[in-house]
Structure formats: C-alpha cells, structure tokens
Amino acid sequence: MKQSQLFTKTRREAPKDEVSKNAQLLIRAGYIHKEMAGVYDFLPLGLRVLNKIVGIIREEMNAIGGQEVHMTALQDKGKWEATDRWSDKVNDIWFKTKLKNDTELGLGFTHEEPLTSIMKDHIRSYKDLPKAVYQFQTKFRNEARAKSGILRGREFLMKDLYSFSIDEKSHNIYYAKAKDAYMKIFNRLGIGDQTFVTFATGGSFSKYSHEFQTLCEAGEDLIYIDEKKKMAVNKEVLNDEVLNDLGLSRAELVEKKAIEVGNIFSLGTKFSGALGLNYRDESGKDIAVNMGCYGIGPSRVMGTIAEVWSDDKGLVWPESVAPFKVHLVAIFGKDTASGGAGKVRQAADELYASLTAKGVEVLYDDRDCSAGEKFGDSDLIGIPWRYVISEKTLATDSIEVKDRKTGTVEMKKLK
RNA sequence: CGGGGCGUGGUGUAACGGCUAACAUGCCUCUUUUGGGAAGAGGUGACUCCGGGUUCGAAUCCCGGCGCCCCGACCA
Numbered sequence: 481m482k483q484s485q486l487f488t489k490t491r492r493e494a495p496k497d498e499v500s501k502n503a504q505l506l507i508r509a510g511y512i513h514k515e516m517a518g519v520y521d522f523l524p525l526g527l528r529v530l531n532k533i534v535g536i537i538r539e540e541m542n543a544i545g546g547q548e549v550h551m552t553a554l555q556d557k558g559k560w561e562a563t564d565r566w567s568d569k570v571n572d573i574w575f576k577t578k579l580k581n582d583t584e585l586g587l588g589f590t591h592e593e594p595l596t597s598i599m600k601d602h603i604r605s606y607k608d609l610p611k612a613v614y615q616f617q618t619k620f621r622n623e624a625r626a627k628s629g630i631l632r633g634r635e636f637l638m639k640d641l642y643s644f645s646i647d648e649k650s651h652n653i654y655y656a657k658a659k660d661a662y663m664k665i666f667n668r669l670g671i672g673d674q675t676f677v678t679f680a681t682g683g684s685f686s687k688y689s690h691e692f693q694t695l696c697e698a699g700e701d702l703i704y705i706d707e708k709k710k711m712a713v714n715k716e717v718l719n720d721e722v723l724n725d726l727g728l729s730r731a732e733l734v735e736k737k738a739i740e741v742g743n744i745f746s747l748g749t750k751f752s753g754a755l756g757l758n759y760r761d762e763s764g765k766d767i768a769v770n771m772g773c774y775g776i777g778p779s780r781v782m783g784t785i786a787e788v789w790s791d792d793k794g795l796v797w798p799e800s801v802a803p804f805k806v807h808l809v810a811i812f813g814k815d816t817a818s819g820g821a822g823k824v825r826q827a828a829d830e831l832y833a834s835l836t837a838k839g840v841e842v843l844y845d846d847r848d849c850s851a852g853e854k855f856g857d858s859d860l861i862g863i864p865w866r867y868v869i870s871e872k873t874l875a876t877d878s879i880e881v882k883d884r885k886t887g888t889v890e891m892k893k894l895k
Numbered sequence: 896c897g898g899g900g901c902g903u904g905g906u907g908u909a910a911c912g913g914c915u916a917a918c919a920u921g922c923c924u925c926u927u928u929u930g931g932g933a934a935g936a937g938g939u940g941a942c943u944c945c946g947g948g949u950u951c952g953a954a955u956c957c958c959g960g961c962g963c964c965c966c967g968a969c970c971a
Contacts, residue, residue, distance in 0.1 A: 492920065492932075493907050497963045517963065573970075590971065624896060624969060632970085683971080700970090745971070775971075813929045852931040859931090870930065880930095 481804070482832075483845040486510075488523050490857045500698060502783040503629025505795050509860045511803075518626020518634040525861065526782070528803035530637065533778040534616055536668050536800060537639050540661045544654075546614045546641050551594055553618055555586040559593040563754040573621045575634075587620035592773060595642050596751045603769060606646055606761050610654055614641030616778065628698055630783035631739060637779045643772040646759070648748070651770040655746060658774050662692055662742050669781060670798025671788055675741065676712035678703050679726060685748025687725075688717070692742035692776075698787045699739035706732045739784045747771040789885075795862030796885050804843040807863035808832055811851045811870035828869045831879070831894065859884070 488510030498504050498514070506512045511526030522530055538548065560566035566586070568574060575587040588594070595613060603609065619638045626634050643658070645651035659677065666675040674695040682688040693703050693712060702715040706728050713722060713733070723730060749768035752758065758766040782801075789796045799805060810828035825846070832844040843863060845854050851870075858866055868880040878891045 489921090491906060495906070495963095496901085496908090499964060514963095592971090621970085625965095625967095627965085681971095689971085743971070773971080811930055815929090850929065850931085850933060852933080855931045857932085868930080872930070 481843055483843055484847045486524060486843075488525060490860055498629060500627075500629040500631070500787075501790065502631060502698070502786040505786055505790055505860070506630065506783075509795060509862070512630065518623060518632065520630055520633065520779075522779075525803045529782055529797065529801050530778055532801040532803075533669060533781050534637075534639070537665055537776055537778065538616075540665045540668075541612075541614050541639070541641055544612065544657050544661045545610075546612045549595075549613055549615050551588075551591055551598075551615050551617060553588050553620065555588045555594060557584050557586060559597050559755065560586065563593055563751060565593070573623065575620045575622050588617070589619055589621045590773075590775075591615070591617065591640055592642065592747070592751045592771075593755065596755045596757050596771070599644060599769070600755070600757050603644060603757065603759055606759050609759060609769065610643065610645045610650055612641055612643045612654065614639060614774075619777075628700070628783070630786075631698065631780055632700070633779070636777055639776045639778060641774040643774070644752075644757075645770045645772070646761075646767075647770055651746065651772055655744065655772050658744055658772070659690060662744065662774070662776070665776065666692060666694070666741065668800055669785065670800055671741070671781075671785060674788060676703065676705050676710065676738070678712040678714050678738070679717060679722065680714040680743070681717055683745065683747075685750060686746035689743060689745045691740050693738035694741050694784050694788065695736050696739050696784060696787050697737055699737040701738050701740055702735060703738045704733040704735055707734065708732070712736075712738075739780070739787070741781050741784055742774075742776040744774045745772060747773055790862070793856075794860030797862045797864060799864045802862070802864050804841045804863050805865060806835060806840055806842045807858050807861065807866045808835070808842050808844045809854050809858055809866055809868050810844070810846055811854065811868060811872075812848065813851075813871050815871055823874060824869060824871055827874055827894070831867070831869060 490510055491508045494504035494508050498507060506526065507514065510523055511529065513521040513523055515521055557566055565571050573589055577585050577587065579585060616637060616639050618635060620635055623632060623634050626632055643651065643654045645654055663672065666672045671694050676693050678691040678693040679688045680691045691714060693701060703712045704715065704718055705712040711726065711728065713728065749770060752769040752771055757769045759769055761767055785801060786795055789798060808828065808831060810824055812822065812824050815822035815824040828846065832842055835842045862884055864884050866882040866884060868882065873879050878893045880889055881892050882889045
C-alpha cells in the first residue's frame with residue numbers, strides 16, 4: 481500500500497487522556513481511534529494487525545478440530561435465566577436493551593448459553609462427540625472501570641471455543657490439546673517467551689483453570705512464576721496446598737505482574753445440565769455433555785504485544801502480526817518534485833511493484849516529506865523491515881535494509 | 896462503585912477575576928531546502944465540555960451535570 485493514500489496520520493504527541501503505553505503508541509501511529517472510555521475503533525493498520533492475530537488463532541483452532549461459527553451479540557434472556565446468569569445481582573456486567581415491545585435482550589459478554597442451546601439441535605448420540613466449536617465475536621462487558629487502553633475495554637474482540645465431550649476423561653484429553661495449542665499461538669504471536677501457563681481458580685467442576693499470563697508491568701494480575709519449570713500460579717490461588725499439588729516451592733517463585741491473554745476452563749456439566757444438552761450412550765441412557773471453554777481476546781493480545789514489543793521510538797511488531805512485512809521508505813531528496821518521475825521515485829516504484837508482485841506485504845512511503853519525518857514515522861509504525869532507497873543507495877545500485885528490532889543495517893544490491 | 900486528578904483551536908500547552916484568549920505543532924499558499932521530525936514569509940483554525948450562579952467584569956471563583964485518566968474494589 482502507498483502511504484500517501486493511507487488516510488491515517490501519525491502524531492507527534494499522544495492525546496493527554498491516554499496514559500497507557502499501548503494506547504499512546506497505537507493512537508500516535510494511527511492504528512486505533514478512541515470512541516469513548518474502553519471503546520476503540522480499529523483503523524486500517526490496526527485492523528491488519530488484528531486480522532493477523534485472528535488468522536493465527538484460527539489456524540491453531542482449526543488444527544485441534546475447531547469448527548468456526550459466527551453467533552449473535554444479541555442474547556435471549558430465557559437461556560440465561562435457565563443458568564441463573566441473567567439477573568444483574570448475579571452478573572453486573574451485562575449491557576441490556578429492549579425490543580420495541582419491551583422484551584428484554586442482552587448484549588453477549590460470553591456465549592455458553594446460546595451455543596449449548598444450538599448444540600441441542602445437533603448432538604443426540606455418543607457418536608456425535610467430541611466436538612469443538614469456536615467463533616470470533618465482539619463481546620460487551622459493562623466494566624466498572626475500563627482501563628489500560630485496549631487491554632480492558634467494554635467492547636472487544638474475543639475468540640471463544642467450546643468443547644463438547646462424552647465424559648471428563650475425554651474432556652481432559654481435549655483440554656490438554658487446547659492448552660498446547662494456546663502456547664503454540666502465543667509463540668507464533670511473538671510473546672511466547674514471556675507467557676506462562678498459570679494456575680488459577682477453577683470453579684465448581686475442576687480445581688484449577690489455566691490462564692496464559694504474559695509478563696508485563698501494565699498487567700493487572702500478580703502471578704508467581706517458577707522460571708525453570710516455566711509454570712506459574714496466580715496470586716488468587718497461592719497457598720501451600722496448591723504449591724504442594726503442583727510440586728512447586730515458595731523459594732523458587734518470583735512475583736511478577738502479568739496480562740491475562742488467555743484462559744481455559746473446564747465447565748463440567750454446568751451448562752449442559754441446566755439447558756438440557758444430553759447425548760444417548762450405548763446403553764440408551766441420556767447423559768449430560770461434558771464441556772470446556774477456551775478464550776483469547778485478539779484485541780487485548782494486540783495491546784499486549786504493543787506493550788511488550790515497543791521502545792522509546794515506537795512500536796516493534798513481530799513479523800507474524802506486523803501490518804506489513806516491509807516499510808519501503810523512499811528518500812526523494814532533490815531528485816524529484818512532487819509527483820515527478822525522478823530516478824529515485826522510478827526505482828522505488830519499480831521495487832514496490834516487484835515486491836508486491838512477489839506477494840510481499842509492503843507499505844511504500846511515497847510521500848513528499850523530509851527524510852527525518854519519514855524515518856520518525858517508520859520507527860513509530862514499527863514494521864519489521866525498512867528498505868530505504870535514495871540517491872545515496874542508488875549510487876551503488878542498492879538499498880539499505882534496517883531491522884526495526886535490532887537496528888542492524890545492511891546494504892543489499894538491487895538486481 | 897469509593898477515593899484522587901483533569902476538561903482551553905485537530906494535537907500538546909499557557910494565560911493574577913480585567914487589553915482582540917497566547918505559544919508550539921498540525922493544516923493551506925509562496926520561496927528556498929532535501930538521509931533523522933529543514934528555513935523564511937503569509938494564512939487557517941477556540942461560544943475556553945454543558946447548564947446555572949457570584950461579580951461592573953469569569954477560561955479563572957461557587958453549585959450541578961457530563962466526559963476522560965489514575966488508585967482501589969470488582970473482573971469467566
């Protein structure tokens with residue numbers, strides 16, 4: 481894409497109503513726009529990153545047999561009453577609304593109830609199990625306090641997968657697979673090294689749930705990590721019994737702040753029981769389906785990556801999620817007047833065309849502005865590889881290739 | 896939801912209760928410039944968040960509202 485056509489602009493200064501690093505950088509670089517507290521729009525660059533994240537998650541969910549659906553945000557009150565999750569006293573994060581005839585509706589903050597209900601139409605027999613279903617969905621949560629930019633919003637994107645198994649044993653097998661898939665995802669997203677599988681509160685059907693916590697000062701969770709074992713325990717469940725269970729010793733643990741980028745949960749038969757999702761076993765008996773749920777918020781992940789991978793000059797995207805792979809920066813110098821076809825512009829146009837033809841995603845800075853401004857913007861936007869082309873580089877028939885992360889520069893011949 | 900802070904051109908800031916609300920940046924025009932946010936000149940752009948009140952006079956003081964940020968509580 482030609483940068484001269486990109487409608488978003490960079491800014492020198494962050495708006496004063498943002499303090500968090502992710503929001504400051506993402507707004508300054510033109511990735512997102514704040515609509516109101518905890519509610520952000522994704523602009524072209526931001527959407528590209530978000531879609532990259534979504535793509536990686538989708539591949540890994542498909543790899544463990546997930547089948548993608550797209551459910552509704554509007555929720556039918558009845559199903560939530562069946563599980564006693566409708567009342568504001570039980571659950572105060574609902575956004576609720578009404579039809580013209582006064583029928584109450586909710587804006588989904590999660591999707592166990594409606595999906596369990598859908599599955600009733602399709603699961604009859606033990607032969608129909610196991611199954612895994614997932615979606616990418618806008619979730620609405622009426623948070624008492626939205627904060628930290630894109631990390632805790634009231635409207636955000638969520639991937640939620642739900643598994644349906646014959647019994648606990650079969651569920652545990654799937655659960656373990658999902659756990660591995662999650663680590664694979666975070667590795668591919670470039671935050672694997674700082675992301676720890678963390679034991680957390682389990683709820684009524686299992687002792688623990690597993691959170692995926694990325695070490696980061698901007699996080700709101702406190703976790704205790706054992707670096708050698710690459711295990712962690714959330715502060716909320718830290719006690720001697722738990723440590724004993726997990727074979728961890730207090731002396732080895734270090735306290736760290738972290739961002740919860742994923743959470744997987746065993747649900748047992750809580751929802752299937754309440755909503756009547758049963759299968760018939762070989763002996764003809766009806767049995768409640770055993771369920772699990774598995775969440776990752778792609779928008780929160782994007783904020784987390786921005787927090788973890790950035791420096792004083794701007795964002796530093798891992799290649800797997802960067803909006804473009806290459807930032808082609810043309811320094812026209814006195815080579816050409818605006819729009820003219822000087823030597824540099826011609827060479828840059830050609831390089832852009834040939835890279836694009838090869839399928840390389842390129843943001844081509846073809847704007848008429850000073851070199852300093854272009855470099856500053858390039859650092860801020862944070863595309864992994866910068867190709868600089870100018871009179872200077874053309875003199876040796878080459879381009880300058882700079883690694884955004886390491887700052888390493890090398891000259892490469894144009895052929 | 897409790898506590899604290901803050902609302903002034905697009906953005907960041909300034910202005911004792913008193914001149915036409917200032918500066919920087921952005922944007923537009925012209926000239927010069929051209930490898931780390933270039934220089935000069937001219938221009939554009941603000942009912943000072945909203946509503947009341949005090950006062951001869953309010954961006955400034957008081958009351959109410961709304962919004963935003965931070966701390967805490969909460970957070971399948």
